[in-house]
Amino acid sequence: MKLGSLTPLLIGVLLLFGCGGSSSTPASTPTSFSKQTYPVVGTYATGGNVVPVTVNGNLCGSAASQYPNEICTSVTICSPSNSAQCQTISNVLVDTGSIGLRLFSSVISVSLSPVTNGSMSLAECVQYGDGSSQWGPVEYAYVKLGSEPAVAMPIMVINQSYGTPPAACTAAQSTPDTSPADAGFNGIIGVGLFAQDCGAECVSDFGNQQYYTCSGSDCSSGAKVDLDTQVQHPVSLVPTDNNGVILKLPAVSNVNGVASLSGSLVLGIGTQTNNTPSGVTTYPTDSNGNFSTTFAAYRASAMTDSFIDSGSSALFFPSPTNGSLPDCGTTEADEKGLYCPTSVQSFSATAAGASGSPSGNVSFQVANANQLLASSNSANQVFSDFASSLAGGSTPYFDWGLPFFYGRNVYVGIDGTTSSLGTGPYWSY
Amino acid sequence: MKNLRTRVFGSAILIATFGLAFATSATAALGEKVTLDRSRMMVLNENFSIHETKSPGLSVWEYISNSGIVFAVTWKGNHHPDLSQYLGNYYKEYQAASQLSGKGRQGRLAHRVVDGPRVKVIKFGHMRSIQGKAYAQELLPEGVSPDEIR
Numbered sequence: 001m002k003l004g005s006l007t008p009l010l011i012g013v014l015l016l017f018g019c020g021g022s023s024s025t026p027a028s029t030p031t032s033f034s035k036q037t038y039p040v041v042g043t044y045a046t047g048g049n050v051v052p053v054t055v056n057g058n059l060c061g062s063a064a065s066q067y068p069n070e071i072c073t074s075v076t077i078c079s080p081s082n083s084a085q086c087q088t089i090s091n092v093l094v095d096t097g098s099i100g101l102r103l104f105s106s107v108i109s110v111s112l113s114p115v116t117n118g119s120m121s122l123a124e125c126v127q128y129g130d131g132s133s134q135w136g137p138v139e140y141a142y143v144k145l146g147s148e149p150a151v152a153m154p155i156m157v158i159n160q161s162y163g164t165p166p167a168a169c170t171a172a173q174s175t176p177d178t179s180p181a182d183a184g185f186n187g188i189i190g191v192g193l194f195a196q197d198c199g200a201e202c203v204s205d206f207g208n209q210q211y212y213t214c215s216g217s218d219c220s221s222g223a224k225v226d227l228d229t230q231v232q233h234p235v236s237l238v239p240t241d242n243n244g245v246i247l248k249l250p251a252v253s254n255v256n257g258v259a260s261l262s263g264s265l266v267l268g269i270g271t272q273t274n275n276t277p278s279g280v281t282t283y284p285t286d287s288n289g290n291f292s293t294t295f296a297a298y299r300a301s302a303m304t305d306s307f308i309d310s311g312s313s314a315l316f317f318p319s320p321t322n323g324s325l326p327d328c329g330t331t332e333a334d335e336k337g338l339y340c341p342t343s344v345q346s347f348s349a350t351a352a353g354a355s356g357s358p359s360g361n362v363s364f365q366v367a368n369a370n371q372l373l374a375s376s377n378s379a380n381q382v383f384s385d386f387a388s389s390l391a392g393g394s395t396p397y398f399d400w401g402l403p404f405f406y407g408r409n410v411y412v413g414i415d416g417t418t419s420s421l422g423t424g425p426y427w428s429y
Numbered sequence: 430m431k432n433l434r435t436r437v438f439g440s441a442i443l444i445a446t447f448g449l450a451f452a453t454s455a456t457a458a459l460g461e462k463v464t465l466d467r468s469r470m471m472v473l474n475e476n477f478s479i480h481e482t483k484s485p486g487l488s489v490w491e492y493i494s495n496s497g498i499v500f501a502v503t504w505k506g507n508h509h510p511d512l513s514q515y516l517g518n519y520y521k522e523y524q525a526a527s528q529l530s531g532k533g534r535q536g537r538l539a540h541r542v543v544d545g546p547r548v549k550v551i552k553f554g555h556m557r558s559i560q561g562k563a564y565a566q567e568l569l570p571e572g573v574s575p576d577e578i579r
């Protein structure tokens with residue numbers, strides 16, 4: 001069924017049928033998608049805003065496919081032309097460092113609808129900080145998180161063989177994620193600080209190097225894309241619990257790590273009885289999602305491009321000047337770049353809002369990464385004390401990766417939304 | 430490369446704005462010589478100056494020695510730049526080194542380092558704040574360390 005064949009009156013109407021659940025009636029396909037009228041199917045049930053996550057563990061696929069400190073969830077998607085046609089995909093990386101749902105085409109079995117731009121289909125080249133990239137079409141899917149109503153929204157279908165990718169998304173200029181086996185996950189759910197993955201730059205300029213339109217296999221034309229058809233923060237579109245998320249994970253006290261953790265991604269901040277903030281401090285970020293961190297063992301000045309990122313497997317920060325954190329080796333086989341202290345080391349750093357306030361200390365430990373990754377410790381994959389240096393000569397920053405989340409409730413406030421904690425973008429913990 | 434706006438700046442203060450003709454010469458690659466009107470350049474310190482080039486979703490800063498040679502490039506934005514444009518004669522070396530550095534056991538990192546024999550490329554950051562730098566050690570002016578390349 002093509003988009004455009006249905007009555008607009010049904011757009012946004014709450015239907016009392018779940019997606020992937022019991023008896024369902026096909027939802028209508030909308031004539032258009034706009035911010036106010038992303039179609040919604042289903043109703044909210046108490047507690048439905050809690051989405052289970054595991055660090056390594058059963059939501060992360062087979063043990064062989066996992067890497068250390070990998071946080072996963074499962075997501076249900078349904079066909080935009082038939083909301084009863086659904087599938088649940090697990091091993092989806094929960095990433096506060098990106099925005100939007102991206103799934104490999106090879107794991108998608110329901111039929112989705114292309115997002116069009118003018119008369120052409122829309123595709124996207126996403127580049128990550130680690131030099132990897134993803135390429136593929138932007139398509140509509142109903143996305144159902146936990147037991148929230150399902151919302152039809154643009155997602156990205158990762159498919160390296162879709163049309164001809166731009167150079168930035170080929171091996172010539174990046175490291176494309178070509179398959180789930182290659183990437184280590186079936187997809188990424190980006191639940192970061194912004195409602196869209198690109199924002200204003202992609203609305204106003206063809207040369208944004210992120211969105212493209214495809215005519216046949218020719219995807220060389222840059223595309224201006226309005227905010228509503230960019231890939232969306234999936235939580236920003238649920239009916240009520242849309243102002244942010246809380247990522248809750250238990251602590252890891254064993255310095256040698258544990259096998260797995262179970263936690264939850266709670267949708268909404270102060271929108272239900274189960275997501276009322278308490279005992280946290282709010283750290284606003286700048287318009288790029290960065291805030292400040294000062295690591296005195298390295299340097300007294302603040303590193304203003306610091307960030308919190310559940311998709312980073314380790315804590316990344318510049319080496320203390322006293323030499324207490326030697327590099328693990330000089331080759332990749334020796335885990336060059338990771339820290340290998342002779343004994344577990346304790347540190348603290350001061351994180352602050354982008355303006356410099358408020359500020360608060362964060363204590364953390366660093367263990368010997370080679371010992372954590374040793375085959376004798378292979379039963380454990382979850383490490384609170386797993387850390388890496390920055391590349392020599394790198395501009396200094398502090399990347400509070402997944403170990404930061406252990407033992408914390410971390411609130412992610414979406415740009416432009418408000419809660420009792422303030423107006424996004426902000427982190428609270 | 431249309432719609433380029435090129436600026437010369439120092440200490441985050443924009444000093445002057447140049448036109449398109451200037452933009453063409455300022456987007457030189459590593460090791461290439463830039464012809465500049467030095468009277469209009471903001472000299473950051475005694476060793477080099479920095480030129481900012483803005484394109485949609487990306488700012489690129491070229492580090493230029495007193496003799497006019499581009500010795501480093503840094504960037505920040507929604508995407509990494511087309512490095513074939515900025516690495517010049519070092520691009521092939523970067524590509525070869527890039528193929529060698531594969532995925533380790535470390536998991537998903539937030540940065541990537543490609544160490545060629547002469548050129549070093551560092552990418553890092555997160556969505557909406559994608560950053561990086563590239564420099565050739567052999568081009569660094571005397572007295573300039575990689576730490577000064579921000």
